Amino acid sequence: MQQFKDYTGSVYGGLGHLLYAYSQAKGITISKKLEKVQNLERFDFSLWRDLLTDMQQHRQIPALGLDIAEFVQPKHLGIIAYIALSCNTLGEVLQRYYDFHRLIYDGSALHVNMQGNYLTIGWGDIPFHITTQLTHEISIALLFQFLKHFMEFDDIHVHEVHFVHPAPKNIALYEQYFRCKVRFSQPVAQIIVPVYELAKPFQQGDQTLQHLLMQQAQALLDKLPNSTQLDQRLQQAILTGLQKNLYQIEPIAQQLNMSVRQLQRHLQQQGTSYQQRMQEVRHLLAEQYLKDPHLSLQDIALLLSYSEQSAFQRAFKQWTGSTPQQWRQQQYC
Known part of the structure; x- marks a missing residue:
């Protein structure tokens, strides 16, 4: 098994700016660790995980990743946001997200597969002990939030969302957010979308x-x-x-x-x-x-x-x- 010290994955620096904006909005003191990453184009996945863990200690609320994702702006996602906003359909957006995913979130490899009438978008390949529920939660929530609020796909019909970590006490919060069945303790963290959703057009407005x-x-x-x-x-x-x-x-x-x-x-x-x-x-x-x-x-x-x-x-x-x-x-x- 790959050891944590050998793992060299990284995340886009804009995610550090997202945590900074969230901290300011919630009145959380900016830590030196978070301050330090504000001038970095990229930083280690291990540091991203630690920043999220620190945030969880300050904000002891359920479904923290979903709460943080509410504050995402295109600038926090860099190139993926700019490319996605020029796409014409949901399928094209997801294809571009697959193509360039590592530029924003190299903490998890992305796998896209067809299973019957469903498309699965899964985050995997990192040993379980390196990830947390929060790292998976925010990676999925950021994609979902961006699609809803900046791509105007408000009526996306997701079939299911899977997480690898054990179920928290408040599963209802997750099902209300994703508007679908959410399962925990699954082999892979993933979103499952009906194939017919891929043709959904993006009506470009004042984006x-x-x-x-x-x-x-x-x-x-x-x-x-x-x-x-x-x-x-x-x-x-x-x-x-x-x-x-x-x-x-x-x-x-x-x-x-x-x-x-x-x-x-x-x-x-x-x-x-x-x-x-x-x-x-x-x-x-x-x-x-x-x-x-x-x-x-x-x-x-x-x-x-x-x-x-x-x-x-x-x-x-x-x-x-x-x-x-x-x-x-x-x-x-």
Whole structure:
């Protein structure tokens, strides 16, 4: 069995900010340990577990993880929140959550399986003695809370929720929160969702990503005041495409109801190319993202659809003459 001292899993620094916000809201004194993680992009899973255990000692209330999850904001989840907010269906959200889960919560590996008419999303692979009910509770509650309050999936029908630790005295609190049967002392901590739920559409309203995209689109339009309506649509398509990793010219041209050749000809007449236009958008997006202290350089590289952080850093230095770290530091001087 893997020993605790050998385990090197980590969590996203935004979760430390979540505990800080929760402590402030509940009038809990901020510990030195919690204060210390506020400036970290990531910190060890063992420290996350200890912070939650400390919180439990201060807030001796049932279902503490559910209470903490009520305070989650997109900024606490970083890249996953930004990507999820650009998805079109619940199935796509869960797929992206699976793809990038370790960036936010490396404390538990994520397993997604089909079992008949149900999809299971399970947290496992960590020895039982390393986890607590609270670590599993908050990992599931954060996903559920985010889907409900920021993705507007208020009517998600979950079939069952399973926890590996023994049942507490107040199971009713959990069943009221998840609105389904909740079982304890199970082999795996998991959410079980009916397959038909995956097609549920996300009606994008005035969401965080929409605000972000609109601000960036406006910044682009301000830089290109003489742009045509097609140029504006192209900029918006690239902005959205980067969020979904569909920024190549083929899907962008299709979104604009044009052939690739027509789009290339239009850009050629303006003395530019699709690659140049895309890099302009990436540059402006990069500067917007770097102003957000909750986003790490790895987060930003992924948001801009770079396969490696080093590729993003090279591109940014070509655009500005500075590394992303140097540019970010200059903003706070």
